[in-house]
Amino acid sequence: MIEKDNRNLKLVVLKFGGTSVADVPQIKKIALKIKKEINLGNKVIVVVSAMAGVTNNLIDLVKSTSQTPLYSEYDVVLSTGEQVTSALLAIALDNLNIKARSWLGWQVPIISDKSHGKAIIEEIKTEQISKFLEKNDVAIISGFQGVSQENRITTLGRGGSDTSAVAISAAFSAERCDIYTDVDGVYTTDPRIVKSAKKLDIITYEEMLELASQGAKVLQTRSVALAMKYDVKLRVLSSFEELPGTSIIKEGKNMEKSEISGIAHSLNEAKVTLSGVPDQPGQAADIFGALAKHSINVDMIVQSSSINYEATDITFTIPETDLIRGESIIKKIQKKIGFKKFITDTNVVKISVVGNAMRTQSGIAKTMFETLANNQINIHVISTSEIKISVLISSDYYELAMRSLHTAFGLDV
Numbered sequence: 287m288i289e290k291d292n293r294n295l296k297l298v299v300l301k302f303g304g305t306s307v308a309d310v311p312q313i314k315k316i317a318l319k320i321k322k323e324i325n326l327g328n329k330v331i332v333v334v335s336a337m338a339g340v341t342n343n344l345i346d347l348v349k350s351t352s353q354t355p356l357y358s359e360y361d362v363v364l365s366t367g368e369q370v371t372s373a374l375l376a377i378a379l380d381n382l383n384i385k386a387r388s389w390l391g392w393q394v395p396i397i398s399d400k401s402h403g404k405a406i407i408e409e410i411k412t413e414q415i416s417k418f419l420e421k422n423d424v425a426i427i428s429g430f431q432g433v434s435q436e437n438r439i440t441t442l443g444r445g446g447s448d449t450s451a452v453a454i455s456a457a458f459s460a461e462r463c464d465i466y467t468d469v470d471g472v473y474t475t476d477p478r479i480v481k482s483a484k485k486l487d488i489i490t491y492e493e494m495l496e497l498a499s500q501g502a503k504v505l506q507t508r509s510v511a512l513a514m515k516y517d518v519k520l521r522v523l524s525s526f527e528e529l530p531g532t533s534i535i536k537e538g539k540n541m542e543k544s545e546i547s548g549i550a551h552s553l554n555e556a557k558v559t560l561s562g563v564p565d566q567p568g569q570a571a572d573i574f575g576a577l578a579k580h581s582i583n584v585d586m587i588v589q590s591s592s593i594n595y596e597a598t599d600i601t602f603t604i605p606e607t608d609l610i611r612g613e614s615i616i617k618k619i620q621k622k623i624g625f626k627k628f629i630t631d632t633n634v635v636k637i638s639v640v641g642n643a644m645r646t647q648s649g650i651a652k653t654m655f656e657t658l659a660n661n662q663i664n665i666h667v668i669s670t671s672e673i674k675i676s677v678l679i680s681s682d683y684y685e686l687a688m689r690s691l692h693t694a695f696g697l698d699v
Contacts, residue, residue: 296329297419299332299451299458300319300320300464301464302466303447307375308337310374313378317378324424329419330424331424331458333426333451334375334429335371336371341367341444347363348360357402358439368447376388386424386426391433391440392432396454397410397434398440403441404581410454431450444506446508452510452512460518470527471485471523472494472534473504474549475548480692482697486547495507495514496550497638500550500551505534521534522534545695546650548640549637556630556632557666558609559601559628560623560628561625561627561629563598563600565597570589573619574602580612582604582608583608584604585636586667587667613628636678638676638677639675644672645672658677663686663687665678
């Protein structure tokens with residue numbers, strides 16, 4: 287639970303991702319953007335990521351030391367990237383005569399649970415920074431970081447600086463939270479794949495949450511969920527161009543839209559099939575319970591039974607990055623479950639069509655499936671939610687699928 291600080295500060299939170307702070311010249315440009323906010327009479331909290339490529343380099347350092355590192359020490363190493371950025375930005379602001387200082391996650395403090403590598407924020411203490419901002423202009427907080435009750439540094443997972451920024455915005459009752467990145471907003475699909483993709487001026491929290499969770503990389507899924515929970519005014523903007531960006535908002539009473547909002551794709555998918563599972567109660571609970579115990583998320587699930595119901599095949603997807611670990615976990619319970627074969631396929635991609643229009647319009651699934659069929663694209667697995675339809679297809683056809691669906695739903699510019 288994030289407690290809100292209700293002091294009367296006109297406060298904005300600005301978050302800058304890795305490409306936005308890629309090098310010292312770029313950090314100096316960011317300092318000028320921050321100065322503009324101060325000139326408007328705002329107090330500013332800045333949340334920064336590590337400089338572009340730094341986190342990957344730190345991961346490589348850890349892996350070169352050990353393939354099975356202590357996750358607590360892994361977090362200590364990874365957190366240093368954001369520390370460097372926050373201090374460099376404070377120095378750049380000082381050169382502009384702006385009163386600023388850097389804050390690490392443990393100095394705020396941002397208190398998390400002890401799930402190293404994917405920690406959950408439990409509380410943000412606001413008193414110290416609020417007092418600081420009464421006399422100063424900018425507090426620069428290292429994103430991605432937390433500290434556990436055991437006083438150990440934690441990290442929030444890849445893209446965790448987005449979550450840091452939204453949680454801080456909620457805790458400090460900020461006027462808004464601006465997420466600066468290398469794109470100028472949220473698009474109907476990945477414009478690098480579909481050239482006719484168009485930028486959205488607005489999108490609802492729910493739609494953005496589905497797009498993010500299905501592979502759109504503009505915002506981290508957890509950050510959107512937090513923004514929706516605490517009603518944080520959220521914008522996605524370009525660090526490199528002066529453009530209006532995309533606002534993420536609540537679904538209003540008059541926002542019943544007649545179109546699909548976007549199409550997302552996820553390449554980090556592995557399809558797993560457990561063949562010949564004895565058809566009896568509790569099997570699925572044991573399988574997915576074992577994966578959940580090790581924090582492996584299961585997404586799409588389909589089960590097909592034999593004619594006499596003696597055995598069944600259970601197919602599901604997990605992140606490809608978790609496949610080796612997931613296989614080890616499942617094979618440890620093979621005797622208990624009694625399945626015959628463990629079959630995997632990593633040559634798959636998940637394509638998702640997202641939009642609030644699904645609540646009121648019929649025929650969206652028909653359009654999706656007909657479009658794929660007309661392009662000779664076979665569907666492996668299907669899953670749905672109230673505003674989303676996802677299909678798992680061969681990764682050989684994902685660009686064709688995205689372009690075809692984008693056109694079929696009238697999303698082309």
